[in-house]
Amino acid sequence: MPRTRTAKAAAPSSPAAETPKASSSKYSLEATKTASPKLFVLPKAASKEAKIVTLPNPRTAKPSRYLVCPQTGFYEFTKIAAPNSVPRSWLIETTHVSQRSGHTISDAECFIASPLDPVFLLLPSLAESSIAKGSDDKKKLFLSGDDYFDQLPTEYSHLEEILQWTESKSVLESRMAAICDTVDAGDEKMFRINREKLVMLCLSKARTLSGSLPVSVEKQFVAKALQAPVVNQRRAPVQKSASTLSEAPDSGTSTLLTESLESQSSAATIETAATSVDQDTVEVEEGIKPTEEVVELQRLRVALDFICDRYISPAVTQWLKEGLASSNVQFSALDEYLARVTELRAEALALRSLGDYSRKHMRDEDDDDAREQKKRKMEDEKRRKQNQSRGVRDLKKVNTTGMMKLSSFFQKK
Incomplete structure (x- = not known):
C-alpha cells in the first residue's frame, strides 16, 4: 500500500500566547438615567415668579425658549458652547454643605439670559395686515391687544399663561403703543401699526448697537467692506545725459574734458554719448478712503441688518x-462710496487677469523656444549621422574594451 503522510498534531497554545483580558477600571460609573442638566445664567433682578416659557420665534415662528419675569420683563437665551477642537466640561457643586454630591456636565454649554424687547414677539401679528398686497395704511382697522394676541401661533406656546399675569400683559401693551397708533374705545385701547414709528425704533436700537460692535464684526463687516483696492501705476522712464553730469562751472575744465574724450577710442566715445536711463519707478496710487460719515453709516447699516436678521421676518x-x-437717515453717501469701491475692485480684477495672461503668454513663448531648440538639435544630430560614411559607422561598433586610445601614444613620459 502506498505510504500516507499525516500532519503533526498542532502544539497546544501556551498560556502566554492567549489574548490578555481587558483591564477593568478601578472605578465603575453608572449610566445616567435622566437627561443631563443645563447651565443657565439668569439675571439677579429676576424674581422667584420668573419662568422659562415657550413662545414662537419672531423671525421663524418656531417654538423657542424665553425667560419671562412679571417684574423685570422678557429675556432671550443665548447659547455659548466650547469649540469642538477644544472639548470642555462643567463641574457643578451643590450649594448645600450637607449634600456632598455633585454633577459633571460633559457638554460645556452655557445659556445666558439677556433682555429682549417684547415688541419683536408681537411684530408678526401687528404687521401681518400691513404687508398684505394692496393694503393701505389709512384703511387698516384698529384692533385690540387681545385680537393681536390671538393671531400669534398657539402651538407649543405659553402665551395664554403669560397674559394671565397683569404686569406682563401691561408690558406687552405698552410696547405695542411704541410702534402703533392708538385710540381709546371706552375702557379698552385699540392699536394699529405705524411703519414710521417702527423704523424710528429700529434705528434707535441700531444706533445703540453700532457704538459697541465687537472687534471681529468691526473688522469683517465695516473696515473690510469699505477698503478700496490699491492701484499701481508705472511712470515713464527718465533719461539723463552723461554730458550734463560732466559739466563743471569752470569753462576751461569743460574744454579739456571734451578734448580728452574726443581723443579716446570709439568705445569711450560711445560710452560718453550714451544716456543713462533710470529704472522704471512704480507709483502707488492710494485707494479712496471713506469719510467718518460713511464709516458711521456702515456701522449703522450693519447693526440694523443684524437686528432684522435676528428678530424680524424677511417679509x-x-x-x-x-x-x-x-426716514431722516439717508444712506446715499454710503451707497455712492460702495459703488465706487465696486468699480475699483472690478478694474483691479481686470488688471490682475491681464497680468496673469501676459505672464502666461511669456511662459508659453519660452516653452515654444525651448521646444524649437530641442527640435533643431535633434535634426542636426540626425543630419550629422546621415552624413557619416559606412566605415565610420562600422568603426563605432568595434569593441575597444582594454585597448589604449591613440592619444595615449602622444603624451609626455
Whole structure:
C-alpha cells in the first residue's frame, strides 16, 4: 500500500500566547438615567415668579425658549458652547454643605439670559395686515391687544399663561403703543401699526448697537467692506545725459574734458554719448478712503441688518426697509462710496487677469523656444549621422574594451 503522510498534531497554545483580558477600571460609573442638566445664567433682578416659557420665534415662528419675569420683563437665551477642537466640561457643586454630591456636565454649554424687547414677539401679528398686497395704511382697522394676541401661533406656546399675569400683559401693551397708533374705545385701547414709528425704533436700537460692535464684526463687516483696492501705476522712464553730469562751472575744465574724450577710442566715445536711463519707478496710487460719515453709516447699516436678521421676518424686513427710504437717515453717501469701491475692485480684477495672461503668454513663448531648440538639435544630430560614411559607422561598433586610445601614444613620459 502506498505510504500516507499525516500532519503533526498542532502544539497546544501556551498560556502566554492567549489574548490578555481587558483591564477593568478601578472605578465603575453608572449610566445616567435622566437627561443631563443645563447651565443657565439668569439675571439677579429676576424674581422667584420668573419662568422659562415657550413662545414662537419672531423671525421663524418656531417654538423657542424665553425667560419671562412679571417684574423685570422678557429675556432671550443665548447659547455659548466650547469649540469642538477644544472639548470642555462643567463641574457643578451643590450649594448645600450637607449634600456632598455633585454633577459633571460633559457638554460645556452655557445659556445666558439677556433682555429682549417684547415688541419683536408681537411684530408678526401687528404687521401681518400691513404687508398684505394692496393694503393701505389709512384703511387698516384698529384692533385690540387681545385680537393681536390671538393671531400669534398657539402651538407649543405659553402665551395664554403669560397674559394671565397683569404686569406682563401691561408690558406687552405698552410696547405695542411704541410702534402703533392708538385710540381709546371706552375702557379698552385699540392699536394699529405705524411703519414710521417702527423704523424710528429700529434705528434707535441700531444706533445703540453700532457704538459697541465687537472687534471681529468691526473688522469683517465695516473696515473690510469699505477698503478700496490699491492701484499701481508705472511712470515713464527718465533719461539723463552723461554730458550734463560732466559739466563743471569752470569753462576751461569743460574744454579739456571734451578734448580728452574726443581723443579716446570709439568705445569711450560711445560710452560718453550714451544716456543713462533710470529704472522704471512704480507709483502707488492710494485707494479712496471713506469719510467718518460713511464709516458711521456702515456701522449703522450693519447693526440694523443684524437686528432684522435676528428678530424680524424677511417679509416684514422688506416692508420695513421700504419705509426706511422716507426716514431722516439717508444712506446715499454710503451707497455712492460702495459703488465706487465696486468699480475699483472690478478694474483691479481686470488688471490682475491681464497680468496673469501676459505672464502666461511669456511662459508659453519660452516653452515654444525651448521646444524649437530641442527640435533643431535633434535634426542636426540626425543630419550629422546621415552624413557619416559606412566605415565610420562600422568603426563605432568595434569593441575597444582594454585597448589604449591613440592619444595615449602622444603624451609626455
